[in-house]
Amino acid sequence: MAELFSPEWMQAYKDQWNAEPELADALAKINFNSAIAYGFKREDKPKGILIVKEGRAVEAGIYEGQELNWDLRADLKDWEKWLKNGLNMMSLSAAYMQGKLKFAVGDYGAMIKDPRMVGPFLKSFAVMGRV
Template sequence: MTDIFSPAWMQAFAEQWNAEPELADALAKIDFNSVIGYGFEADVNPAGVLTVEAGRVVFAGAYDGQKMNWDLRADREHWQQWKIKGLNMMGLSMAYISRKLQFRLGDYTAMIKDPRMASPFIKSFAVMCRV
């Protein structure tokens, strides 16, 4: 099993992301462009990063100093749990409020209030379950 957020895992995540219409196509409709870091709360930098252009991942791999728009952090146990079970809107809200999921960069409040972004964000956790 490939370690979560390793370069190989990020590549597999990108393939699944791009193959999911409720994620890639939905974000393409709003011309979503972003660099998203994923990592562990105790680390200074994220472990992995996705570069998304017009909803599709164009780069997936290790974080190497890229300027990010989003930096999502949690402990390994919670990432593994969400990777297995996914995350729904209620679970996302609870994870955010309890600081189990941290947004070191990015505007959680603006994202969650915009269904064009919130639904694909939730879908990204379902896509993680496929990796």
Template sequence: MANLFSADWMNQLKDAWNNDPEVSGKLAEINFNSIISCGFKNEDDPRGVFVVENGICTRAGDWAGEQPDWDMRADMKDWLKWVEKGIGMMGMGTAYATGKLKFKTGDYGAMIKDPRMAGPFVKSFNLMKQIGADELA
């Protein structure tokens, strides 16, 4: 397994995303374009970046200063819990409401109310469970 948010890990997530029609296919239907970054709440900068064009992830890897449309943050222990166990719509709402999942950029409330985005968003989190992750050293 690769380290969480490493370039290798982000590219494994990219492959899983592009191979899942419930994520990439559904987002292609709405011409979803976005730069998504993720990292840890206690750090200024995100760790990984994920570039989506018309639902397909065209580039993933280490964050290199890109301006994200969505920047998701959580503590290492929470990310690893979601990687291990997955997360559903209820769990996602609870994580957001309790502050375990933060959005430095992006409107979680608007996104989760749009079923065309909410379903693929939750499913994208469960792709992490497919690939697993090692904790950062």
């Protein structure tokens, strides 16, 4: 398995993202466009980036200073746990409230209140677990 958030891992994640209707198709319905970065807490910058246009992941690779809409950070042990078990509303809220999942960029409050976004957000963790 490729290292978490490495270019190879991000490419595989992109493929899995696009293959999941509850993610790509659901976000296409709301014309979702975003640059989403992933990385680790206490690091200056994220590791990987996924560019999404109209719900579909169109680019994936290493973060190289692109402008971001979302920057998700956690410790490696927490990423590994979520990739193995996924997240639901309860575990997402707990991770956020306990500071295990940080939004260095992005509005957690707005996302969590929008059912068109929160479902796909939770699904993205299950999809990560397929990589």
